[in-house]
Amino acid sequence: QVQLVESGGGLVQAGGSLRLSCAASGRSFSGYAMDWFRLGPGKEREFVAAISKSSGSRYYADSVKGRFTISRDNAKNTVYLQMNSLKPEDTAVYSCAAHRGLLSSSPLGVEYWGKGTLVTVSS
Secondary structure, eight states, X not given: OEEEEEEOOEEEETTOOEXXXXXXXXXXXXXXXXXXXXXXXXXXXXXXXXXXXXSSOEEEOTTTTTTEEEEEETTTTEEEEEEOSOOGGGOEEEEEEEEOSSOOSOGGGEEEEOOOEEEEEEO
């Protein structure tokens, strides 16, 4: 089992920045690729970003490319999402997820989910 706990969400004005963290406990964190997904009001769950086990590969949704950066620290069992130039449409509950295998935007391969942290971007 892997337990994932997100933090760092909050209220920010458009154009601002936030850094989300996801702390993992349980089985080997470094054995999993890590993802961020989000669920906005009235929207379906959306892939945001993914990072491979060793940080060698990263993958972003077009909607966040150039504004968000995913990173991880395997020594701290933590994955991060740095969000810059935030827009009101980025408002959502952001959840981290763990999966094994190739990076993908699909949630089908996710083995573990966190409960999420709310990000609200005001205009």
